[in-house]
Amino acid sequence: MLNCERTSVMNIENAIRGARNPMNSWDRMDSGYNEKGEYILGPNDLGLAKRLRKAGSDHRKYIRQILVSVDITAPIYWWKEYDTYKVATVANSTSTMHKIHSKPFELEDFSHDHMSEETLAFMETVVAEMEKIRLRYIENKKKEDWYDLIQLLPSSYNQMRTCTLNYETLINIYFARRSHKLEEWHDFCRWIETLPYAKELIIGEE
Numbered sequence: 001m002l003n004c005e006r007t008s009v010m011n012i013e014n015a016i017r018g019a020r021n022p023m024n025s026w027d028r029m030d031s032g033y034n035e036k037g038e039y040i041l042g043p044n045d046l047g048l049a050k051r052l053r054k055a056g057s058d059h060r061k062y063i064r065q066i067l068v069s070v071d072i073t074a075p076i077y078w079w080k081e082y083d084t085y086k087v088a089t090v091a092n093s094t095s096t097m098h099k100i101h102s103k104p105f106e107l108e109d110f111s112h113d114h115m116s117e118e119t120l121a122f123m124e125t126v127v128a129e130m131e132k133i134r135l136r137y138i139e140n141k142k143k144e145d146w147y148d149l150i151q152l153l154p155s156s157y158n159q160m161r162t163c164t165l166n167y168e169t170l171i172n173i174y175f176a177r178r179s180h181k182l183e184e185w186h187d188f189c190r191w192i193e194t195l196p197y198a199k200e201l202i203i204g205e206e
Contacts (some may be wrong), residue, residue, distance in 0.1 A: 001158060002074040002184040003109040004191040010067045012039045012196065019052060019062035046130040047142065050200050057168065063076070063201060066090065070191075074110040077155040078184040080134045093161040100149050101138060105131040110156040114183070126154065170202050 028078050030042030041049065052060045074082070079093075105127050110125055132150060133178065137145035174192050177185040192198055198203045 001113055002072065002078060002187040004188070005071045005190075006069075007195070008069045008194050010069070012041075013168070015062040015065035016041065016045050016049060018065060019048060032122060038196070045201065046053075046197075049110070049197070049206070053201050053204055059148070063156055063167040063171070066201070067164060068170065068195065069162065069164050071160055071162050073158050073160040074136070074184055075156045075158055076199065077174055078182060079159060079161070080155070081182070081185075085165075085169060088166050090164040091161040094159055096150065096153065096157075099121075101146070103136050107132060109158055111184075112156060120198060123154075123156075126152075167202055168197075170198075171204075174202055 011196065014032060017026065017029065025048075028044045030044045031040060031046075032042070034040050036063075049062070052129075053063065082151045090162065107124060107127050110123065110127065112120055115123060133145050133148045133152070135188060170192050174189055180186070192202060195202065
């Protein structure tokens with residue numbers, strides 16, 4: 001399971017203006033804001049953006065100035081792979097260290113959409129045992145109970161992080177992960193495809 005919420009794409013205007021700095025071609029800018037407050041690229045600016053995108057990373061520096069903020073909820077096993085992308089990314093996560101005991105454990109706290117019936121039944125016993133430990137910790141505040149929660153916690157536990165990335169990083173992720181065997185990466189790539197001008201600037205389609 002992977003869910004992307006509260007997406008914000010920022011700084012397209014400044015990025016495109018900066019893309020024109022090397023040739024002092026600002027007079028050819030033809031983009032502007034629509035009635036919804038969205039920045040819409042005109043034919044001149046979009047054409048330049050696509051040419052630079054196609055020319056490679058040395059020429060598309062403006063891509064790194066288009067910023068994206070998003071809340072991603074995903075299982076820990078997915079976050080372990082996401083954490084390989086350390087360049088131009090920032091993330092603030094919900095805390096398992098401080099808040100693991102703050103709410104009852106439920107099956108929906110874990111990604112289980114691909115589990116077999118037998119494994120799902122076992123997972124329900126794990127969740128029930130973790131809830132027993134959680135209640136015991138709340139009552140007694142014993143550190144061994146807290147450690148039991150931390151060390152027993154399955155990697156299918158869903159964690160939410162507020163992430164900031166740029167379009168260059170998303171290009172790298174999209175082409176590295178779009179055929180990955182984890183369905184969560186397919187979900188993430190489908191989210192990338194919904195971003196403004198993703199087809200032209202991230203995926204590189206005409």
